[in-house]
Amino acid sequence: MAIVVVYDQGAASPREIIGRLGTSEPVVVVLADSGHARQVRPLLEENCAGLVSLADGDDAVVARLRAVGAKGILTFSERMLTDTALLAERLDLPYNSPETVKGLTDKSLQRRRLHEAGVDAVRSVVVTATGQWPDALAQVGLPAVVKPVRGEGSRNTVRVTDPDRGAAVIEEFLRAEPALVVEEFLEGADWAPFGDYVSVESAVTSDGTRHFAVTGKLPLAPPFRESGQFWPAPLPPEQEAEVVALADGALRALGVTHGLVHTEIKLTPAGPRLIEVNGRLGGNQADLATRAAGLDLVALAGELALGRSVPLTPVRPERVHFQCYTPGPTSGGLLERVDGAAEVRALPGITAYRPAVRPGTLLAGGTGTALLDMTCGSADNHQGMIALVEQARGRLAYEFTVDGRRVLRTAQDLLVNP
Incomplete structure (x- = not known):
């Protein structure tokens, strides 16, 4: 018996896998x-039971997986969801259907299906040419x-x-x-100093859906x-129940039947509204779950892939466990040095400071979430968490070379002035 991981960059690293x-x-x-x-192929070849490349062609991949006795399949990468669903279908392994995965990866189709099911009514239009902008705007x-x-x-x-x-x-x-x-x-509603959105973390099996964290x-x-996330969310019980119910309805509407799901929800003055549903483990959730609840989400994803029943109850840790991130500048540039890392690591309550890029790295820039680092820690309560995050951020500075x-x-500046 073997478990198959369809790999590209995503929510779990090669070492975690x-x-x-x-x-x-x-x-x-x-x-x-x-x-x-x-780039990571040598590490995977050395430490895994087998490796095959999608570049070899679908038939060759399927033949190899049948030969090794594949009993479960999964991916931690958004861009690999479609390939995983197609392989699962050919190998007759439990996974979301290719049609379901279309709704999880195509944001327009997802909105349409949610609207048709009466779960969400966010106005949405697809644009493929510049001339379509006036109609979309209307x-x-x-x-x-x-x-x-x-x-x-x-x-x-x-x-x-x-x-x-x-x-x-x-046009751009x-x-x-x-x-x-x-x-x-x-x-969004005013949730300062917190963000005006949350995510619901869910595990879906043939036995049903368990929403184990907000x-x-x-x-x-x-x-x-x-810029960061934390367990537990600062929601009162009745509002948390609304959020979970919305996520549950979205998963049903999209036909999700298998695996870990990460659903982002906006907290508006009129109530929770869906941002999007992602058919895989959320980014950096594995670290947060391990520290907050001793929950190994990578191993859990493997158990789900193998069709095993996994008992899960909602997680609400007594302390507030957090991650905060520093985004790179949207202008890009060459990272020359980082100041303050040692001071951050020395702060009471900080458990780790992890650089995501090292000095000498040329950052491409753009609107995407390209992180410079991640700081992890815990506090007695949400107010203590915010104070600790502010202390950590106040010690960090970065030097770039931009246009010479x-x-x-x-x-703090990078968070406000990208």
Whole structure:
């Protein structure tokens, strides 16, 4: 028996996959045909029971997986969901159907299915040519959000408040994307100092759906870049129940039958509204779950892939466990140095400071969530968490070379002025 991981960059690293899945069943990796996958191939080849590349062709991959006795399949990568569903179908392994995965990866189709099921009514239009912007604007109105039909990490995602600016954004983004979604901007309620959105973490099996955590968020950095998350969320019980019910309805409407799911929900003055449903483990959730509840989500995903029953109850830790991130500048630039890391690690309550990029790295820039680092810790309560996050961010500074000039940016500045 072997468990198959269809791998590309995503919510679990090669070391997490090797260390946490390999203790249950032999791990066979199906490797994406990407630069990142080729870079980590030697590590996976050395430590996994087998490795096959998607570049070899579907028939060769399927034959190899049948030969090794594949009994379960999963992926931690957004961009690999479709390949995983197609392989699962050919191998007759439990997974979401290819049709379900279309609704999980195509943001326009997802909105349409949710609307048809009466779960959500966010106005949304697909744009494939610049001339379609006026019609999209008339249907959606302003402010609006423009984003790729298929995307991750807030790539090419911006808020538009002006018709002319919207036309320029459409023209720019269509050079890189085959299709865009223009949708209604959901105005959040005032949850300061917290973010105005949460995510619901769910495990779906043939036995039913278990929503095991609601993740609180720190405020987004412009334009839509994540800056941190924490367990538990700061919601009163009745509002948490509303959020969970909305996520449950969305999963049913999309036909999700298998695996871990990460559903993002906006907290508006009129109640919770859906941002999007993601058919895989949420980013950095594995670390948060381990520290907050001793819950190994990578191993759990493996058990679900093998069709095993996994008892899960809602998690609400007594302390507040958090991660906070520093996003890179949208202008890009060469990272020269980072100041303050030692001081952050020395703060009481901080459990780790982890650089995501090292000095000498050239950052591409853009709207996507490209993180410079992650700081982890815990506090007695939400107020203590906010105070500790502010202390940590107040100690961090970064020097970049941008267009030949040396620029020093603090963590706080990068969060406000991208």
